[in-house]
Amino acid sequence: MHNLMQLAMICYIPEFKKLKPKYLEELPEKLTLYSQFLGKRPWFAGDEITFVDFLAYDILDLNCIFEPSCLDVFPNLKDFISRFEGLKKISYLPLHSLPPVWPCEDVLFPLHLLP
Template sequence: GPPCLGLLPCSGFTPAACPLLEYTGANYEEKVYHFGDAPDFDKSQWLDVKFSLGLDFPNLPYLIDGDHKITQSSAILRYIARQYNLCEKVRTWPQGKLPPYQLMANVSFFLSQEVLKIEYLEQLPGQLKLFSLFLGKWTWFAGDKITYVDFLVCDVLDQNRKFDPCCLDDFANLKAFLDQFEGLSRIAAYLASDRCQPYPIFAKIACWGNK
């Protein structure tokens, strides 16, 4: 059967996997696991099957493609990229270098701690400047052809743009990059379809991006 992508109904926990699969034109299925409402946020729908899927490191998201069973978002992206010749060739992307996603997640889950939000927004321009300088005048982040890296970066930039709509105002090349990416025919079709669910970004337990 087609590859199966297991995920939560939160765009922040499936970074770039769906857009990448859509871009390749791959036939794939989604298995969405829903958590319950407050106060318990029941996770039994996932926990009941977590250790029965044959995953080496059971977690969400996962990708099952025949005998290949993969967890961890970046590993899933690299696996898909290898299948469709979308790995870096001209420039090597420094692994792990993204606007501080974990800090953003912390802010989103503990937004009542206003100091976290202030700290995040204070350091964000410096992080985005590094991305702007790395992209420079290149068309894509890893060279002159699109790679899985662009899907990963686009996802994180878009989440930051939702958190702070003005955060890219001083970075014309990053805004142009997002416009170019979202204008790709298959990506534009996906973004306009009911398969694309930009919200919620995080799980129900979060204080921001949970609706």
């Protein structure tokens, strides 16, 4: 969750444009850890989906919204995202068209960037 908090904090502060490059510079190192941990397994805790996968999906998805190309060098993470979004009970949701309903909605829509 630390990565998610870092992303949320960047999007909430007025120095967003100044801090974004540093965050993006450090992001591949953080994503490498997720990629290495996931390895060749389908889910983060093994062969069956668990709540950990929901947390990981949230972090990875928000980073993809923040920087769409961030997973390009991590095929196993891209496969994880596709696998998660392809789950029968999840795939019917248009995930990116839902309005944000949680406290970190500014990660998706930084209010301080509006004119």
